Amino acid sequence: MEFKDNEAIYLQIAGYVSELILRGKWPPDSKIPSVRELAGDLQVNPNTVMRTYELLQSQDVLYNKRGIGFFVAPAAVAQVQAARRERFLTQELPEVFRTMLLLGIGLPEVQRRYEEFKSAHPQPLTVPS
Amino acid sequence: MEFKDNEAIYLQIAGYVSELILRGKWPPDSKIPSVRELAGDLQVNPNTVMRTYELLQSQDVLYNKRGIGFFVAPAAVAQVQAARRERFLTQELPEVFRTMLLLGIGLPEVQRRYEEFKSAHPQPLTVPS
Amino acid sequence: MEFKDNEAIYLQIAGYVSELILRGKWPPDSKIPSVRELAGDLQVNPNTVMRTYELLQSQDVLYNKRGIGFFVAPAAVAQVQAARRERFLTQELPEVFRTMLLLGIGLPEVQRRYEEFKSAHPQPLTVPS
Amino acid sequence: MEFKDNEAIYLQIAGYVSELILRGKWPPDSKIPSVRELAGDLQVNPNTVMRTYELLQSQDVLYNKRGIGFFVAPAAVAQVQAARRERFLTQELPEVFRTMLLLGIGLPEVQRRYEEFKSAHPQPLTVPS
DNA sequence: GTGGTCTAGACCACC
DNA sequence: GTGGTCTAGACCACA
Numbered sequence: 001m002e003f004k005d006n007e008a009i010y011l012q013i014a015g016y017v018s019e020l021i022l023r024g025k026w027p028p029d030s031k032i033p034s035v036r037e038l039a040g041d042l043q044v045n046p047n048t049v050m051r052t053y054e055l056l057q058s059q060d061v062l063y064n065k066r067g068i069g070f071f072v073a074p075a076a077v078a079q080v081q082a083a084r085r086e087r088f089l090t091q092e093l094p095e096v097f098r099t100m101l102l103l104g105i106g107l108p109e110v111q112r113r114y115e116e117f118k119s120a121h122p123q124p125l126t127v128p129s
Numbered sequence: 130m131e132f133k134d135n136e137a138i139y140l141q142i143a144g145y146v147s148e149l150i151l152r153g154k155w156p157p158d159s160k161i162p163s164v165r166e167l168a169g170d171l172q173v174n175p176n177t178v179m180r181t182y183e184l185l186q187s188q189d190v191l192y193n194k195r196g197i198g199f200f201v202a203p204a205a206v207a208q209v210q211a212a213r214r215e216r217f218l219t220q221e222l223p224e225v226f227r228t229m230l231l232l233g234i235g236l237p238e239v240q241r242r243y244e245e246f247k248s249a250h251p252q253p254l255t256v257p258s
Numbered sequence: 259m260e261f262k263d264n265e266a267i268y269l270q271i272a273g274y275v276s277e278l279i280l281r282g283k284w285p286p287d288s289k290i291p292s293v294r295e296l297a298g299d300l301q302v303n304p305n306t307v308m309r310t311y312e313l314l315q316s317q318d319v320l321y322n323k324r325g326i327g328f329f330v331a332p333a334a335v336a337q338v339q340a341a342r343r344e345r346f347l348t349q350e351l352p353e354v355f356r357t358m359l360l361l362g363i364g365l366p367e368v369q370r371r372y373e374e375f376k377s378a379h380p381q382p383l384t385v386p387s
Numbered sequence: 388m389e390f391k392d393n394e395a396i397y398l399q400i401a402g403y404v405s406e407l408i409l410r411g412k413w414p415p416d417s418k419i420p421s422v423r424e425l426a427g428d429l430q431v432n433p434n435t436v437m438r439t440y441e442l443l444q445s446q447d448v449l450y451n452k453r454g455i456g457f458f459v460a461p462a463a464v465a466q467v468q469a470a471r472r473e474r475f476l477t478q479e480l481p482e483v484f485r486t487m488l489l490l491g492i493g494l495p496e497v498q499r500r501y502e503e504f505k506s507a508h509p510q511p512l513t514v515p516s
Numbered sequence: 517g518t519g520g521t522c523t524a525g526a527c528c529a530c531c
Numbered sequence: 532g533t534g535g536t537c538t539a540g541a542c543c544a545c546a
Contacts, residue, residue, distance in 0.1 A: 008324075008545065019231065023231075044546080045545095045546050046546095084228070088228050089234075089242070093239065094246060096225055097243055097246040098250075099221070101247070101250070102152075105214070105218075113218070113226075114236060121227075121230070138521080138522075163532085163533065163534085164535095165532095165534095173522085177522065179535080193392075194534095195395075195529095195533080195534075196530045196531035196534070197530095197531065197532090197534090198534080199533095199534085266536060266537090267537075268536080268537090277489070292518065293519065293520095294517095302537085302538090303538050305538075305539090306537065308519080308520080311519090323518090324519075324544095325544085325546035326519090326545095328518095339490065343490050343492070350483065351497065355500075355501055357471070360410075360471075361468065363472070363475070365501060368480065369494060371480060372487075375480075375481060376484070376488070379485075379488070396531080431531085434531060435530080435531060438530085
């Protein structure tokens with residue numbers, strides 16, 4: 001995994017973990033990789049992963065069994081999805097619209113690129129049924 | 130001007146200045162406010178504005194005449210616009226599409242909100258003729 | 259390290275750092291002294307060193323790992339050397355030639371002094387094998 | 388005349404004036420352009436030219452007749468030439484040698500370029516007899 | 517520990 | 532008046 005330079009690594013990992021949960025790769029109540037394991041995989045300091053897990057725990061996305069590990073909270077999917085959706089619709093989309101108007105990019109152009117994008121990324125982003 | 134807490138002030142000012150240039154409020158080759166002046170207006174330390182101007186100068190958005198002040202680079206508008214557009218189309222839009230697919234939000238929903246947004250923000254983003 | 263009075267300290271430090279890299283004292287991908295450490299060694303304010311590192315980072319001579327420190331960019335040597343060579347051959351040398359013609363100083367004189375210089379400065383400028 | 392950004396304009400003008408004197412374009416005891424005139428030609432603030440003239444006057448390169456103008460000092464040529472030569476041999480040349488060793492550029496290469504330079508710039512740099 | 521940002525204040529050269 | 536540099540000191544997020 002590559003990390004961008006303008007966002008804290010532990011937040012980028014939080015996004016990564018959230019997405020795995022959202023896509024069902026890490027199902028509810030399943031044990032997720034230990035701090036050290038994930039840290040090794042991602043080539044980061046264990047403290048950093050710890051921070052991610054603590055954050056997600058405080059958001060009720062993960063829970064923790066002492067001495068055993070971290071687990072996906074049952075309501076995590078709904079929880080994450082709702083939060084993500086909220087932010088997308090109220091924060092990100094308006095910002096996108098602002099930029100479109102500023103640059104003179106219209107909906108048709110966006111639409112075109114959307115179709116393009118979809119055909120390039122068939123269905124890897126949905127939850128396997 | 131209010132500043133967000135999660136982005137460096139000098140970068141927010143850079144965005145602010147860039148947008149003024151992009152909208153034609155500060156035309157090419159015109160002198161822009163002095164470091165101290167803008168600092169006073171924005172209620173920040175002159176060093177902070179200085180940092181913004183240095184950044185924009187290194188990006189060929191501003192240039193400088195010794196002892197006189199900072200000026201808008203002639204190619205700044207095109208430069209800024211091209212860079213902004215490039216980033217939007219190749220970085221931001223795909224990220225938006227990813228999120229849409231992830232959250233199951235379709236184009237119609239986006240379209241609806243886009244119209245809503247446009248009617249709420251008439252034409253404050255274009256250059257006055 | 260002594261600093262000249264007619265050039266900004268942070269630029270002199272940049273030259274100093276570049277030369278250490280060029281000579282292989284600070285190899286590619288190696289961690290360089292922290293901002294505070296170098297500042298202490300050179301007896302300057304940390305902000306000043308910070309400025310140097312930022313400059314060199316913007317020139318792709320250094321890169322940075324969050325919370326860890328600054329590192330020599332792998333391509334730094336080639337990068338620095340190429341830029342330095344280019345400037346020397348296209349900017350500095352012609353200026354020297356101009357001066358020579360203006361003052362009536364010929365190549366033999368220069369050659370003589372060059373040999374003199376070399377014997378006074380054995381090989382302190384090459385990379386130790 | 389174009390000005391570099393890394394040297395004070397009044398110093399660049401001083402170099403320009405010195406060279407004209409050195410080449411005999413402005414002979415000893417001749418009146419040189421007024422401050423305003425030269426400022427107009429060079430597109431700079433008269434204060435800046437004034438500063439140049441004051442500097443050169445303090446170096447006995449120019450002298451001044453109140454209400455009439457500035458004149459080339461009789462000993463100016465010798466004076467300028469000596470100072471220029473001194474600086475070239477003791478400051479500039481050693482620096483050039485340092486760079487050559489650092490970059491691995493030998494005398495033959497320099498010699499080659501010197502001949503090239505000379506043939507490209509026939510004799511425009513000598514004093515007309 | 518690391519970098520990153522900001523402030524306050526100073527001094528300077530320059531136009 | 533302008534920018535440019537430097538210091539001292541503070542606070543913060545991050546690894």
